[in-house]
Amino acid sequence: MSFQEPDAPVIAPVGRAASAALIRSRRTRRFLEGPIGPTLARLAAPNAIAMFVQAAMSISEAYFAGRMGVTALAGLALVFPLVMLTQALSAGAMGGAISSAIARALGAENTERASGLVVVAWILAVAIACLSAVLMALFGRGIFTLLGNEGDAMRAALAYAAIFFPGCVSLWMCHSTLSVIRGTGNMFTPALMLVLVSAGSIPLSGAFGLGWGPFPALGIAGLALGMVLAYGIGAIAALAYVLTGRAGLSLREGPIRPSPALFADILRVGLSASFNSALTILTIVMMVGIVARFGEAALAGYGLGARLEFLMIPIVFGIGAAMTSMVGANIGAGKRDRGLAIAWTGSFAAATIIGAIGLLLAFMPDLWLRIFLDPAQAEPLAVGRAYFRTVAPFYFFFGLGLALYFASQGAGRMMWPVVGSICRILLAIGGVWAFVNLTDLGVRGVFIAIAIGMLAYGVVIAMAVRVSRWK
Template identity: 80%
Template sequence: MSLPQPEASVISPVPRAAAASLKRAARTRLFLEGPVGSTLARLAAPNVIAMSVQSAMSVSEAYFAGRMSVTALAGLALVFPLVMLTQMLSAGAMGGAISSAVARALGAGNTERAGGLVVAAWLLALAIAMLSALLMALFGREIFALLGGEGGAVQAAMTYAAVYFPGCVSLWVCHSTLSVIRGTGNMATPGLVLVLVSMGAIPLSGALGLGWGPFPALGLPGLALGMVLAYGIGALAALCYVLTGQAGLSLRDRPARLDPGLFADILKVGLSASFNSVLTALTIVMMVGIVGRFGEAALAGYGLGARLEFLMIPVVFGIGSAMTSMVGANIGAGQRDRALRIAWTGSLSAATIIGGIGIVLAFMPDLWLRIFLDPEQADALGIGRAYMRTVAPFYFFFGLGLALYFACQGAGRMRWPVIGSICRLGFAIGGALILISQTDLGVRGVFIAIAAAMLVYGTVTGIAVRLTRWR
């Protein structure tokens, strides 16, 4: 005789939450005990796929702008460093700090603290998003003018920024929540969400920007609106995942009053990482300002090269975000030697991938440039080719320094990545100004300085981590 089955209405949700907690504990154990290479590869794979699709989203945006006009493309080149800075801060700098803090808490066995960090992360995301929107509303036009933009290019950039920055709260909430999930060791769910966000943003941006079908042709504001809407949907999905306990963290266990130490735990890494991201963006922003002296065609051609450089960041992020969580858990558990082994394994792998892409594009720059430019746009094509042939061979060093930055986030040791970025900024700006004033290289002198700065960045960061061993 079969036993009576319980009514569905009286089944407790506790077993589901308990199962999620057990899975989360198993992932943390894998961080601490699993084979380094295969574990890192398995964790990085969903992120790499997601970041590759996100890169396609950025490529499509430039393609859509190119279909509008060279002025629209130049305007997008002006605003793009600030857009990517928002992505870098929300997903990489503060996002990595959130993942690191959650992973370190779980590595030390403190699940209550991990739950409190979730709420702290959300509050920080909302505050930073509102601050960035306010700053752009007050100083956006002045910033674009300082970057060397003039007339139509500045106006085009302003129309994009007027939609993107008030709506960037969706990016901040989405990325901060996905970072919490990564901190628990779950890379597949954030990867899936970002893939779906990117796949939704591409047709939305195209439809709203170019006026496909029944949609109005909003131009550059439409491109921004498509991205904001897609991230808003992703943010809702990520919030539901965490709030329903599927991440294995119970928010009921958090302190009734948020401990300031929770914010400090995120900010002590996040502020240094954010400063590093600002330096990375500032390097490209300053180069945009210098290149802008050579005209709109030069700005458009260089903008495509800079866009590719920025797109290397999400590729490295795919591996780096896995390293951040793995390194954080091992540091929390007191396993520094294993954390360093994870850092070098992941960083050299990321640098090799980025370096390989750079070598291919150095020899065949039109694989990238002809996506956006037609043959009759010869001046912009010439500038873009010069950039690729000069800078792309040094992508290995850029990838190495950037990957070690993510590893250092996990360890909570951000001094040397920041020093490396300061050196990069100094070499790029100083070298460019010297070569422009002392030689007849013109804009190619700027590209030589950028390449030398990448070499310095990767070398300084790599040697420092090797010698200090995060002591």
């Protein structure tokens, strides 16, 4: 199967690399000169489709876990924030830093630097994946214990983690390589590959988890195995695309030496972005730990609400990835005002989409909850409904802050998104302490604190970008 963009000409194999480089140059020129709205929409459309398919993958995983029982759902709720942290770091934080660095290099017409950044991106992906696997092996049980669960739910979470984290190098290599391709302005190919990966993960996870046909029923561990295998296939396809020159970057013209400056270019943005993502995930992890103290049924109900909150991240990523590359190219070319215009256009579009989803579920939470829960599971349903009615109306601000985070990655200015995340976690934790200890609101008090944190997150980042203008 070919992953060539629809508007690309038919290319003879001999001239494929040179023609790909020309197409890549034309994409960069569109970033710098094309009308903002239509260009952004064209770039974001394939990403958005891919993210919706990824959302379907996540929904199917929760559905399969639901067929295994409340304990499996509770275990998935415990491990899911750490899985999403891996996704957020590989695709959004470090992935966005990779796209941004390559886009800025191409905006400055430095193709040699862009090629060097590709190799650096792969080195970082393997190193971080190995580090995360080691850390989880050493501290996984302690993390789940801190979250307040030492029973069957923790054992389910550990079974999932035992497969996912040793295999997460497949996610890191897949997302890092797709980020390289996005940095060249090609959004179609990464989107298509993610669609195929996500579509393949669903039947693989179901087969290994529930034992379809000749496959063994591995339970919750099988869900992780299906995802890891699908991303491994995607990583191989993405690597082949780049190494054969189809991304428009040549890695064969001479020896590429990964210099400290190239590592610094990615890590300067990537570490700040990773810290920001970690704060976002930490906020939800801490809420999971607090809700776990209200019982397994409450944890299962909140876990379904938190899962949708996590799914807002890949939905915003659909627009955010396009903004990262567009803003990066314009910043590299010295067009700051145009970069800001791109940021505001895309961020308000993303916030509007996320806000509309939130309002819908605030009024009709069972549209989501009944996918996973039966009417007889009254307590998890009640907790899930309370979550959506309290938190979902504030999804607009979460979407606004998150989209500006992606735009700020493109600009290489990550201070204010980090400040926004710090404000969010401090207000959420402080609010939880106050509402749980000083009122009789119970778990609903936790949800009110989450909503306050979301509001602060969006408002702080938006005001900071408007005032500072990334200077």
